[in-house]
Amino acid sequence: MAILLANFDLSFLIASVVKIVFLTFLVILPMVAYSVYAERRFSAVIQDRVGPNRTGIPLTLFGFKKDIQILGIGGLLQPMADGLKFILKEDFTPRSVNTFYYWLAPCLTMVPALMTCVVLPFGSELRLSDLNGLIGFLGLPGFSETPIQSVIADLSVGPLYTFAIASLGVYGIVLAGWASNSKYPFLGSVRASAQMISYELSLGLSIIPVLMVFGELNLTKMSIYQDANGWLLLPLWGEGLSLSRWVLWVPMMISFCVFVVAMFAETNRLPFDLAECETELVAGYHTEYSSMKFALFFLGEYAAMIIGSGLAVTLFLGGWSIPFSPYLGLDFEAGATPLWLGLLHIATFFVKIVVFILFFILIRWSLPRFRFDQLMKLGWLYMFELALANVLLTAILMIFFPLK
């Protein structure tokens, strides 16, 4: 046994587990819950309604006059009420379904969506030894001087890993449609998988110019580079002020647009939510699902959206870096970043993600849906070609305007 367990680094394992629990259960899942709430409130604002604004701490149950609204914003406890409703609802399994795959499908949508987050650098690094003065009186040895990286797995294939795991999410949708043994879900799943496979191409191709500019596949290094030399879409400091970066800004912008459109299609969001378009297919591939199993599909979609936003932010908008950080003196320095700055970087990253999600919601409630043939045409005839031409354009521009 000892030889089997050789090479395991215990402190590394503990740090990884803490990071996984923090990112998945303490950040992404609550964020999923609250982005559903944000979606409902934001859509209400767009449509001049009020939206869910009543759910608070239910004191009326105990005979008080009013419920307490947290922070004065109505409905902040709505996600908990929703969650409770999902758990308490009857979990109905139709008799005609293939039970094993019917149960497996929701898990297969949720798990890949959460797994993709491991390569996202959600902050710079945390020098925990800053805390040694505070906890010194406990008589413990204290933390070591080596700072902890704020990323679960610092892989050298960052974005590729995300795409690879995200492409496994198609299985959940395909199986849901097939196992339900019903026409509408099946049509929905066929549409969804065709759409996801088609747009995966543009998604993958759109980031090739970005990788060419960075010369790097490691998301952590990309963030560090953008922190020192200006974001890809906002090259206003460091080397970002050079001519070549501004010439390359054009293909980067094209890349960004293709990436965002493809990401909308990958996450099955409006204007590309053909997989579940209510007017044609009832509810698409999850028509036959109820209670928590339906909720897993729902949460999987939002988790994919959050992580997609995270990837877009990391690639194009500087990841955790604070805008104009060198001017503000808030830039990252390997090994010498104080703890408070590390925490500020984490906060910056999530603020950017929240802004991106609000953009997602704004698009959903302001654009009409495409027809399915239009969607396929857009994917194969415009997005794919645009991404391909963009790779060539970047390569040619990089010959004449080399970086560094």
Add this chain to the structure above:
Amino acid sequence: MPPLLFYLFAALSLGFGLMVVLSRNPVTSALSLAMSFVGLAALFISLDAYFIGTIQILVYAGAVMVLFLFIIMLLDIKEEAEKRSSLGAIVGAILVASVLSVQIATVCSSLSHSKQSVADSALKLQEAGAEMTASGKSLATITKDLAAGELPDTKLMGLTLFSQYAFHLQVIGLLLLVGTVGVVVLSKREKEVAP
């Protein structure tokens, strides 16, 4: 890599590989093959070939198998599931499989790497990169990564592919193009000839 993980992923890969053959339901077979690919990808990654492992999942598990599954779902599953295989087919399959495994075992045992323990079986990419740097064929980014103690496996692979095997790459690209054009020609509807 800890040997424990090697045995875990090897078992995963082989177990699901067995499921592909043994299961009656074609959908189960297809999904088992996908899982087997995932196990294989984990083995690649444990050999420090991160890029190949990721591409294994991205291409085979994420794209090819989804298309397989797609086609299988459009078929009548019940008919397939009730098919009985004949004795001759089973005997033949076992014979071919055992001949193949004996052959693989003989070839593998004669290789120079066969005496290596699982713990240090990772590919010698670090050394390969250092060799490239020494011979002056390397790129600046690779040298920088090696100096920082990181493994530039994707970059090394790209460099080898586009310099040493550039011709082969072009031929494969052409082959794929021919395949694509063929599909378009086959699936294009023929125009009605006006009478």
